[in-house]
Amino acid sequence: MLTKAPRGSRDILPQDVGQWQFVEGKAADICRVFGYQEIRTPIFEHTELFLRGVGEVTDIVSKEMYTFQDRGNRSLTLRPEGTASVARSYLENKLYGEAQPLKVYYIGPMFRYDRPQAGRYRQFHQFGVEVFGADDPTIDADVMALSMRYFRGLGLNDITMQINSVGCPVCRSEYREVLQEQLKEDVSDLCKDCNDRYEKNPLRILDCKNERCRELTADVPMMADSLCEECAAHFSAVKQAMDKIGEKYVVNPRLVRGLDYYTKTAFEITSSVLGAQSSIGGGGRYDYLLSTIGGPNIPGIGFAIGLERVLLAMDAEKVSIPEANKLDAFVATVGKVCANEALAVTMMLRDAGIAADKDYLGRSLKAQLKFADKKGVRFIVILGDEELSLNKATVRDMKNGTQQSVSMMGLTAHLAALVKEA
RNA sequence: GUGGGUGUAGCUCAGGUGGUUAGAGCACCAGAUUGUGGCUCUGGGGGCCGUGGGUUCGAGUCCCAUCAUCCACCCCA
DSSP, X not given: OTTSOXXXXXXXXXXXXXXXXXXXXXXXHHHHHHTOEEOOOOSEEEHHXXXXXHOTTSHHHHHOOEEEEOTTOOEEEEOSOSHHHHHHHHHHTXXXXXXXXXXXXXXXXXXXXXXXXXXXXXXXXXXXEEEESOOOHHHHHHHHHHHHHHHHHTTOOSEEEEEEEOOOHHHHHHHHHHHHHHHGGGGGGSOHHHHHHHHHOGGGGGGOOOHHXXXXXXXXXXXXXXXXXXXXXXXXXXXXXXXXXXXXXXXOTTOOOSSTTOEEEEEEEEETTSSSOOEEEXXXXXXXXXXXXTOOSOOEEEEXXXXXXXXXHXXXXXXXXXXXXXXXXXXXXXXXXXXXXXXXXXXXXXXXXXXXXXXXXXXXXXXXXXXXHHTTOOEEEEEOHHHHHHTXXXXXXXXXXXXXEEEHHHHHHHHHXXXXXX
């Protein structure tokens, strides 16, 4: 136990951290271009925020939260998602007083107590964006387009944007009744899970994978056809906006999202290379979230993308990630050369911006070269008694095995030129 | 929370029906080459066989429990 990360959590090791920096960097890049600024909120919040914000009957709240009492007897919860926290911050800091709309993004860990499986972890990482203070359909398209362009920018191609409208509290509750009425006689025929859904969240029945349930709901009216005038107009305007910018999508009238706060636009991005957990990102509009948690009546929309799943998909699609964080040069010593000499030369190179390191274990030249090779270092600075007596260093290019003697004075400039060329 | 698969070296895995000192490949370290990496050859270090209990003269192997892990369901990213 002592040497094991808790279930569903894992280390991101030095050899893997490059891909994380890559996907996080790309997220920051696209957000800058789209006019979103980063926001960082605490990793835990008052439990109540999630109860009210996400919804008490959702799976996330009812069975997946990491909740604990702190020493002051406050009930706190490790955030299971990002939207509620950002909404809280928006209210607490009165960001509605700033220029609207407010467009923000976040990247960070989320926590859900689930059984781990492929593409699912208890601590996982999301990149998400939120927009407050705009209900224009073009902002819906803005948010959806950002997510798709992010994926394509990473080299992911087997992805699909699915959209739907889940209406507003008024037309949704009407539709809910219509649906229950339609399925009334078939309840006993539905699967066990759908029997629970019938009372709790009948819209979810439409999303069931069970074949029999699919058959029973085949001819049932869809939410998208039962929207009120305002919601229908919004949905159609969103689709037009997407068409206008050439962003492809498929309307999935059975798409339902699991969080209570969604209204109107709901969308989900799926990858065909992921297996059971094919959802790589999802989001939607939440026009009543702010008021639900005690704020003014301000609309919002956002999405969250699962970065572990992004990485999984990139791996499956064989996207190559540019190598980074490599050393430019390695200072090797031979003979009686004082370790301090090597340190001084290494430091001189570093001060010039050349990523350099040296041996710390008193190894043979052979072992040092082997080490440098393993680390993928291209240029080796060899310091021996011979070199020092001439106030020179030998510079070896590991790529082609050539070496030349360079004066100490010109060493930094020489290496800087080589590194720049390489 | 439910169902199934799997736990042997750092990694990937062998170890018919129980039987002596548990193996291989890769990786790691050293030497061949007393100042030169990759390739080759030689040698070396490494194992509470997940953990606890049981059956047995004897358990890596059989039984039970437990933990971990993987996959799926629920749900979600």
